[in-house]
Amino acid sequence: MTIFIVPDDFPTVQAVIDNVVPPILVSGDSIEVRAGTFPSFVLPDEDQNGDPLERVRIAGCGIGKTIFFGGASDGVVIDGSPQTYLKDFTVQNYSGSGVLLQIGPNLSGDNCVIQDIEATFNGIGFDIQTNDNTLVNNFATFNVEVGGGFAIMGEDNCLFENSSNENRRGYYVTGTNNQLVDNIGKQNAQDGFLLITGGSNTLVGNLAQKNNIGINCQTDNNLIKENRSCNNINHGIILVGDVGSEPNGNRVDGNIARGNGSPLGVLIDSGIFVIDGAGTVNPNAITFNKLKLNEDFSILDEAGLATPNIYNGNVCTDNPSSPPEACDPGIN
Incomplete structure (x- = not known):
């Protein structure tokens, strides 16, 4: 395994990647980048010998110390090289994606690890188009x-303890079977968490705070469990979509929705909102949630008493629910 030092051995990361004089960058090698400001780079899925390029480690000296700064449409691009490890740097001021994982010409680019990286003032912060x-x-x-801080297009990705603040959106999930655990989406202009296509994703233990909408679910068969959605401008958690078609089969369980909505707003707000037609194919289960200080409703299901959705064990205070049965009797 060879360790290349930037800028000691080569002036930029791209110069290491493009070098054709031995030792060239091959699978299992590392690139360590000292403090300073550097241009963008693209890591391909083949080395200069035409062999698969895998398991490359690229590490900086820390957030705000090693900076890849704008000048190209995308910043750090992993073009199909699987098992790449990225760590300890800032990617800033790119009109496209700060960090982009995409399928390469020859390899999938799956199974990468991204840790301790800041993406700021880009079009999209982290653009994840590959899997696992x-x-x-x-x-x-x-x-x-539109993709905001984290745009997740691939499948079976795991996001753990990330923070997405003051973006257009916090997390924009269009893939399937992704797991988002203990993340923060705060003060984003639109949604803290948006599940818009795909489905069968898991959101557990996340915080959605001071966004326009906290958690926006527009797809089927997701698990939304033990999250906190607080002080969002409109709704805390919503299940929306085309009437009679989606979303269906979602489980919204054990969440806290507190202080959502505005008493001065022109729209009807709520802690949990379910659009008319949701659950028609497969009922959604909204159970054991705790709702407090939400305007205008604790839980609002547009279908009212005709809702096909399942409600059980929800604890609501300060504002009513519609239908009343959405909360346990005597709790409203």
């Missing part, structure tokens, strides 16, 4: 495109 990746303790701020 792990993102731990990363930070996304001031990313302005």
